[in-house]
Amino acid sequence: DAKTTQPTSMDCAEGRAANLPCNHSTISGNEYVYWYRQIHSQGPQYIIHGLKNNETNEMASLIITEDRKSSTLILPHATLRDTAVYYCIVRAPEGGNLIFGKGTKLSVKP
Amino acid sequence: GAVVSQHPSWVICKSGTSVKIECRSLDFQATTMFWYRQFPKQSLMLMATSNEGSKATYEQGVEKDKFLINHASLTLSTLTVTSAHPEDSSFYICSATRQGAPPFGSGTRLTVV
Numbered sequence: 001d002a003k004t005t006q007p008t009s010m011d012c013a014e015g016r017a018a019n020l021p022c023n024h025s026t027i028s029g030n031e032y033v034y035w036y037r038q039i040h041s042q043g044p045q046y047i048i049h050g051l052k053n054n055e056t057n058e059m060a061s062l063i064i065t066e067d068r069k070s071s072t073l074i075l076p077h078a079t080l081r082d083t084a085v086y087y088c089i090v091r092a093p094e095g096g097n098l099i100f101g102k103g104t105k106l107s108v109k110p
Numbered sequence: 111g112a113v114v115s116q117h118p119s120w121v122i123c124k125s126g127t128s129v130k131i132e133c134r135s136l137d138f139q140a141t142t143m144f145w146y147r148q149f150p151k152q153s154l155m156l157m158a159t160s161n162e163g164s165k166a167t168y169e170q171g172v173e174k175d176k177f178l179i180n181h182a183s184l185t186l187s188t189l190t191v192t193s194a195h196p197e198d199s200s201f202y203i204c205s206a207t208r209q210g211a212p213p214f215g216s217g218t219r220l221t222v223v
Contacts, residue, residue: 046212098205098212
């Protein structure tokens with residue numbers, strides 16, 4: 001079973017920041033938090049991942065709480081093309097498969 | 111970045127026939143690949159783990175004789191849906207292990223008529 005819980009859906013206005021929360025209260029000390037997104041009828045696309053420090057790349061920022069029990073993915077300036085299902089996943093560093101929960105369906109509206 | 115190529119993107123087949131889906135790692139070697147299935151409005155469900163040079167490991171409830179997996183090289187894994195039936199119609203997606211985040215293929219839409 002997925003070790004994360006996310007809201008089912010969220011709306012965001014185009015150009016505004018989208019903040020997607022994720023709870024992972026049972027995360028182990030060596031498990032990373034990964035974020036992927038899936039646009040309709042495509043394979044999942046990697047966004048970002050982190051262990052305990054906040055991370056930023058060209059796509060998004062990842063904020064992980066100090067106790068690591070939750071995190072937030074931030075899309076700083078959402079566009080219509082960011083409409084997708086966003087998955088938050090915890091995974092051990094030694095590899096293994098990614099177990100997907102239900103994700104959050106983000107709808108970016110004009 | 112690491113790319114996983116999946117082929118075909120979509121396929122329509124008649125009930126009772128077999129369909130083969132290919133998953134290739136284009137710029138890296140993958141000792142392990144994963145096969146997922148996704149039904150409409152649902153999340154990805156892991157079907158099996160494909161290991162190069164050895165038998166695949168199937169998740170509970172997935173019939174190994176129906177979903178044949180071959181991982182004969184470090185860059186290619188294939189999933190064959192044998193004697194396909196309409197209930198096998200789904201979106202099949204592969205992924206591969208590598209250093210860092212696992213990349214995914216673009217998926218194969220299978221429709222059995």
